[in-house]
Amino acid sequence: MKTVTLPDELKLSASKSIVIYDYENTTEISKQQVLLNKNTFSFLQEGSKEVFFDNSGYAIDNSQFLLMKSGHCLMTEKLSNDSEYYRSVLFFFSNEEVLKFIRKFKLETSNSKKLYSTYSFNYDSFIKRFVESLIDISKLSKSIQENILKTKLEEILLYLIDLKGLDFLYSLINNSDNKNQKFIQTIESNRLNKLTIKELSFLSNMSVSTFKREFEKHFHSSPSKWFQDKRLEHSAFLLKSELKRPSDIFEEIGYENLSNFIQAFKTKFGVTPKQYQSN
Numbered sequence: 001m002k003t004v005t006l007p008d009e010l011k012l013s014a015s016k017s018i019v020i021y022d023y024e025n026t027t028e029i030s031k032q033q034v035l036l037n038k039n040t041f042s043f044l045q046e047g048s049k050e051v052f053f054d055n056s057g058y059a060i061d062n063s064q065f066l067l068m069k070s071g072h073c074l075m076t077e078k079l080s081n082d083s084e085y086y087r088s089v090l091f092f093f094s095n096e097e098v099l100k101f102i103r104k105f106k107l108e109t110s111n112s113k114k115l116y117s118t119y120s121f122n123y124d125s126f127i128k129r130f131v132e133s134l135i136d137i138s139k140l141s142k143s144i145q146e147n148i149l150k151t152k153l154e155e156i157l158l159y160l161i162d163l164k165g166l167d168f169l170y171s172l173i174n175n176s177d178n179k180n181q182k183f184i185q186t187i188e189s190n191r192l193n194k195l196t197i198k199e200l201s202f203l204s205n206m207s208v209s210t211f212k213r214e215f216e217k218h219f220h221s222s223p224s225k226w227f228q229d230k231r232l233e234h235s236a237f238l239l240k241s242e243l244k245r246p247s248d249i250f251e252e253i254g255y256e257n258l259s260n261f262i263q264a265f266k267t268k269f270g271v272t273p274k275q276y277q278s279n
Helices: 095-104 125-137 142-164 167-173 179-189 197-203 208-219 223-241 246-253 258-269 273-278
Strands: 004-006 018-025 029-036 039-046 048-052 057-060 064-068 071-078 086-093 118-122
Touching (some): 018 125, 039 048, 039 125, 048 064, 057 064, 057 118, 071 086, 071 197, 086 125, 086 142, 095 142, 179 208, 197 208, 246 258, 258 273
Parallel strands (some): 004 029
Antiparallel strands (some): 039 064, 039 086, 064 118
16 A cells, blocks of 8 residues: 655645645545654544554544644544545644744653653534634635744644643654664554554554564564464453453454354463353
């Protein structure tokens, strides 16, 4: 699958540090490989969206919006049931603008050790009015837009900091130098997501061959066996702790049919899912 680079492929000026785009689509997209060259607010208006990043992922409807750090992600866009189209107001901004913002308002450093590549927020009346103003601004001349958008970026960041604290802001400029730690975090965070080796390689910014080599070095197992074990362990949790039936979970665990799931479960645990549940 071709990798889409944003905002470049929207034919927006690459030299601008802050740009907006009122994006609409009538075709569903599934796990599109996306390289974000800028941090991005995705103010979802119609349809639903799912994203996977190295250390986090979300599935949202249009009661929520996302803040996504620049980098590699997988993106799914589903059309609205009512209007049968997808719409999101995209607000792109560079790390340089984030650093200017932090210096201008003399913000304290975040002490959090858990900084993620994407964050989800709920709409409220303030945010809805804010997005309406962005749509109005998108219709103005480019020269006017540039000046107004710097103020609009400050507005939304200050508002979200007041609501949520500073962690989301510092996650945007956090560049972990520990590549091994980042790789392991990518694998652990996506262990139950049904992603292919190629998709995981993309999130890790590696070729498939490099990904497999690094995986075996860190996890002492092939990717297929390791992920199967993790999903079977999760199925055991669902059977025992949540009392789910095997027929309800085999697809969630990544099996095409019930009999294959039962056979794999028995091979790993020595008993069938039903026997395990009743013990």
